[in-house]
Amino acid sequence: MTSKIKVDNINKVSDDSNIINKCGTNITMGQNGDTVILPNGVTEQVQSGGAIQVQSGGSITIASGATITNNGTAVGLGRTGTVDWATTPVTATFTASSGVGYFCNTSGGAFTANLPAGVAGAIVSFADYAGTWQTNNVTVTPNGTDKIGSVNENANLNVEGQSVTFVFVDSTQGWINTMDSTSNVRGAGFICASVSGACNTLTTAPDCANVKIATFTGPGTFTVNTASSNAANNELSYMVVAGGAGGGGSARGFYSGGGGGAGGFREYKTPLTPYTASPLNGNPGGTPVTVTAQGYPIVIGGGGGQGGGSSSPNPPGCRGNGGDGTPTTALGITSTGGGGGLKSGSNPGAESSTGRSGGSGSGGGGYNSSPTGGAGNGNTPPVSPAQGTNGGSGSGPSSGYGGGGGGAGGVGQSAPTVPAHSAVGGPGATTNITASPVAYARGGAGGKPSGNCTGAANTGNAGQGGEDGGSANGAAGGSGIVIIRYKFQ
Numbered sequence: 001m002t003s004k005i006k007v008d009n010i011n012k013v014s015d016d017s018n019i020i021n022k023c024g025t026n027i028t029m030g031q032n033g034d035t036v037i038l039p040n041g042v043t044e045q046v047q048s049g050g051a052i053q054v055q056s057g058g059s060i061t062i063a064s065g066a067t068i069t070n071n072g073t074a075v076g077l078g079r080t081g082t083v084d085w086a087t088t089p090v091t092a093t094f095t096a097s098s099g100v101g102y103f104c105n106t107s108g109g110a111f112t113a114n115l116p117a118g119v120a121g122a123i124v125s126f127a128d129y130a131g132t133w134q135t136n137n138v139t140v141t142p143n144g145t146d147k148i149g150s151v152n153e154n155a156n157l158n159v160e161g162q163s164v165t166f167v168f169v170d171s172t173q174g175w176i177n178t179m180d181s182t183s184n185v186r187g188a189g190f191i192c193a194s195v196s197g198a199c200n201t202l203t204t205a206p207d208c209a210n211v212k213i214a215t216f217t218g219p220g221t222f223t224v225n226t227a228s229s230n231a232a233n234n235e236l237s238y239m240v241v242a243g244g245a246g247g248g249g250s251a252r253g254f255y256s257g258g259g260g261g262a263g264g265f266r267e268y269k270t271p272l273t274p275y276t277a278s279p280l281n282g283n284p285g286g287t288p289v290t291v292t293a294q295g296y297p298i299v300i301g302g303g304g305g306q307g308g309g310s311s312s313p314n315p316p317g318c319r320g321n322g323g324d325g326t327p328t329t330a331l332g333i334t335s336t337g338g339g340g341g342l343k344s345g346s347n348p349g350a351e352s353s354t355g356r357s358g359g360s361g362s363g364g365g366g367y368n369s370s371p372t373g374g375a376g377n378g379n380t381p382p383v384s385p386a387q388g389t390n391g392g393s394g395s396g397p398s399s400g401y402g403g404g405g406g407g408a409g410g411v412g413q414s415a416p417t418v419p420a421h422s423a424v425g426g427p428g429a430t431t432n433i434t435a436s437p438v439a440y441a442r443g444g445a446g447g448k449p450s451g452n453c454t455g456a457a458n459t460g461n462a463g464q465g466g467e468d469g470g471s472a473n474g475a476a477g478g479s480g481i482v483i484i485r486y487k488f489q
Contacts (some may be wrong), residue, residue, distance in 0.1 A: 008239075035349040059108040069173050082123075085167070089129045096460070100127035100327060101165075104157075106136035107209070113138055115175060118146040118168040125164035125179075131489045134160040135204060147174025148482065183458065190233050190272075190487045192226040193293065197298070207435040210489045211273045215434070216330070216482040217458045222296045235270040235290045237485035238333065239276075239433050241460035242359050243301035243325030244340035247444045247474030249309035250466030253343035255400035256366045256415075256447025257465030258308055259425045260322045261376055263334030264359025265408035265441040267431060272487040280385050280408060285416035287383075289331045301328040303455055304475030311465045318420050322463060324358055327482035334483045335387055336357055336434070341405055341465045341474055342394065342443055359387050360406030360426065363465060364394030366415060378406040388441065391418035392423045402446030412443045422446030425462060433483050455479070 010020040021028045029036050038044055054060060056322030083101035091105050095114040099122075104113065107130040114308030126138060138157040142148050148155050148166070148172050157164060165179040180345030182480060193212070196201045199218020205211040214222055216463055227234045242264040248257030269277040269287050277283075325337030339356030356362040367369030378388035392403030392412035404412030407426030415423045425443030432438075444462035445453065455461035463475030 014467050083125045096124045098122035103129040105129040105140045106132045113140050117143045120166040125165040142187045144253045155373050165312040191369050193224045198220045212483040212488045214429030216298045220298050221386045222292050224291045227293045237269045239267045239333045239483045240330050240333045241440050241480045242328040242335035242337045243303045243480045244460045244477030245340045246300040246304035246322030246421045246467035246476045247463040247472050248322045248343040249307035249320050250344045250447050251310045256365030256402040257344050257367045258341040258402040259405035259444030259465045260341040260477050261338035261358050261360035261362045261405040261459030262407045262441035262462045263325045263338045263444045266335050273485040276432040278429040280429050299329045301480035303325040303479045306476045307474035309472045325477050330482040332389040338462050342374045361391035363403035363405040363412050366394045366400035366402050368397035391477035398483050404445050405443035405462045406439035407443035
């Protein structure tokens with residue numbers, strides 16, 4: 001025998017309000033604001049083909065600690081191979097949780113990310129927050145005996161802009177890196193660049209963590225890989241120095257050659273890359289350089305060769321002027337090579353020589369028939385600020401002493417008329433563009449009995465003239481250099 005209870009409504013005893021209300025085919029449980037509770041152990045089932053619907057504005061709340069189990073082919077439940085990113089950057093050693101991505105900020109120093117216990121399907125991601133991983137690494141350590149790529153060893157994240165994703169597969173391989181990007185495609189707030197060419201370097205400035213220094217001692221290319229959408233952020237600081245000239249040769253007796261002129265020196269400092277520039281800083285009044293995403297060829301000027309000295313008392317053909325330095329070009333900027341130092345005359349007033357112009361001018365040779373001793377002009381062709389200065393005159397027909405070549409920081413000294421010494425070259429220009437004070441583009445001295453002084457490589461310094469009292473060769477000039485300083489983050 002089957003019993004049935006048929007009701008349309010069940011009411012509370014206390015206020016006679018509906019607890020269960022049937023209206024047509026719908027059954028309403030509880031009133032607005034009520035909570036319907038299923039006791040512990042009670043299971044509510046929806047049969048195949050059925051559905052649980054939540055009306056607009058409603059919600060299903062799953063309490064902390066509860067579990068949703070997918071025993072079928074339902075979709076939209078559980079993780080799909082991605083992480084939820086924690087938007088507060090991590091700045092110190094921490095333990096990661098599965099399903100979370102972390103922005104790791106190592107600008108304050110390197111630290112360690114500890115992986116969670118390995119469970120199949122566990123996933124963790126890390127991204128370089130500040131673009132500093134190449135300087136301060138993130139060390140990723142496995143939990144216990146777990147492995148990273150089949151090895152129970154740490155992983156090192158050390159690439160600028162890198163982002164990685166690790167998924168735990170099984171005990172054999174452990175955590176496998178399923179995504180490794182060397183760029184997180186951040187907005188290009190500043191410049192990202194690279195250099196090519198043997199011996200050319202790109203380093204982080206020791207005096208400014210968000211500035212890089214590109215140094216070219218030979219030919220190469222400065223490549224701007226990405227530039228900022230804000231053109232003002234793409235302005236560079238630069239120093240472009242040409243090759244220094246060689247000193248002039250001397251004849252026997254007290255007939256010294258003139259010093260070579262220094263290579264042209266040009267500098268521009270943008271406020272984006274603070275440092276102490278030389279007095280020749282072209283900001284304002286000089287030539288600013290704002291780059292775009294492209295390659296910029298760099299050509300380094302060579303130093304001028306030595307002027308030959310005579311080997312017998314008066315053979316006029318055996319002496320030579322120092323060679324001119326050659327130009328250095330970079331970023332649309334050209335610095336002119338120094339003017340070669342003049343050879344000495346063989347007899348008082350035996351020859352007339354015109355001074356050689358360039359970035360800085362040549363020193364005049366001794367025993368030259370010209371009243372000015374053949375001094376050369378600097379800042380040729382003219383730029384602002386001036387890239388160099390004039391050389392000093394030789395002693396003319398009255399005596400045989402060579403003048404000093406012009407330098408970036410001052411004119412060459414004119415030769416004295418007494419046999420005490422020859423003239424000194426003009427001083428160079430000192431800049432801290434490399435974060436340390438260095439002088440470049442010094443003029444060569446007129447010949448001295450103490451011997452010749454060769455211009456050092458990659459300085460733009462000029463060579464000294466051939467010594468008096470000897471028939472000596474002049475000294476060779478030094479090659480040029482390019483230094484670029486830019487903000488990269």
